Amino acid sequence: MDLALLRTFVTVHRAGSFTRAAALLGLSQPAVTSQIRALERQLGRPLFLRQARGVTPTTIGDELAHKAAPHLDALVEIAGTGLDDESSLRTLHLAGPPEFTAERALPALVALTGDAGPGFALRASFGNAEEVLEGLAAGHHDLALSTARPRGPLLTATPLCDEEHVLVAAPHWAERIGPGSPRRMGASALENLPVVEVHESLPFVSRYWASVFDARPAAAGTVVVPDLRAVLTCAVTGAGIAVLPRYLCAAALERGEIVALYEPAVPPLRTYFLVARAGTLAMPHIARAHTWLQRAAADWC
Template sequence: MDFRQLEQFVAVYEEGSFSRAARRANCTQPGLSVQIRNLENELGVALFTRNRRGVEPTVAGKRLYARGLSILNAVADTEMLVRELSGNVMGAITAGTVPSVSRSALPAALSRFTENYPDVELTLDEAYGGTLTERVVAGELDFAVVTSAVKHEGIEATLLAEHELTLVSGPESGLTPFERIRLCDLPPLRLVLPTERHEIRRMIDSQIARAELTVAAMIESDGLNTTLEYVRHSGWSTLTAVASIIDAADTGALIINPIVRPRAPVEYYLVRQTRRPLTGAADRFVALLREELAAIIVRWKELSGN
């Protein structure tokens, strides 16, 4: 068994499909099948059972995955440790964030990071949480910050921060800024909401249903800036995370109200591949993102009196 075979085995195990694993491992499906067959012959045991839906690991496959993952992680940790012995934080980071983080915590974290670690190359993406998670699974991103704890083989989700869902309206709403509200007490609202492709939409729909809030009309928009600008100049409202509006919270351009009932936490998670530990550079970048997300909570409590 060699290192490449072990990586390919882990890819098949986590993807549950030779075709998806081949794309992830950047090889052909027939070639990957041959490698797994050779590995099974070498070990003298079947690692997968094949069916029309894909593959299922055998008992031996599950045991090899647990041990193999430890080996791959140990190698990655060792490489990272040796590279950082020089004392210089270098390398490259490819990461993604959902729009509310891109609009709030990311710019401040990015400014601090580039000032302290100018030799690190950064590639950043903004997308829906589901899209970002798929890119992490495919190995295209080192990590992503999303608003849902992902359940996927080989993916680890770590809670970074917990924010709140807020009601955001324009000056025409007649609401008092930062006054605590209960959704059930509000008259029918015209709402601009993200589409159902966005993770936070499921949370919003749940809150609307729990509060029995009447939605008089709805516009769906996945453009956060477009949504906030339209709300600011109209009689419409939106439900969004604190991070989305913290930069405008004290300008008076938007009327922002904390929701006290039902309480609606918005959780931000770091997602990454279990077998790919964060590099020293990525670990430092995540630490700064965590600090900036925490600073938003502090700022929000000051403004809302919560």
């Protein structure tokens, strides 16, 4: 049986689509279709059911993928190990949200790529969860950091860490509402305060309000900036209240530039996942980065 046909088959099985598999393999969609048909002729059985959106494996297709995929991944690992020497610098492409990637992941990986590191170059790009997962599925990235867990066999997700969210504001806003007001009065204590957010839909404030106050925020965003680091800067300068990840605002809290308006017994959390395409963790440079980020994340929680 032709290994090239098996490789194409496993890629289609994981991608759930001839079109997406073609992009991952660097082939045309007709070429992928032709290879799958050739493999089906060799086996005398259909491997996929064609549907309006993608393909679904048949029983025999699932059985073949289960048997073949580990061996193909092992071959990829052997090939990658053979190339992974001092004369061959591999490049790791990482994608994720700008703040978490810049403040957490990149410092950890830059330390890994130093003089004592494994010898891979690093490229990073930023985007929201949908963008980075689509880019990963299309083969543009090697690893992605996402707050959404992907579905399907193409992408594999590992929980990385939980991010605690804190309701903060400059000290004069805390004085205005009075100490302990949110605990006693709930969301009504905050109704007339300006809000700083990353989007008009108030994703962080809305999530916090729903989790802590079982309510929806009454105010619209007064200042909207598409970066949590800018939200922090605006909060420090007194633009309004904001909900921020604790890791991002911990130093400002310690310096007294902002204060936590409320410390609920169970703070809102958001989980980050480290995501890779199925089979690619057999490649040594991706596997090392994946392991290193997991180790570093033990200190982020």
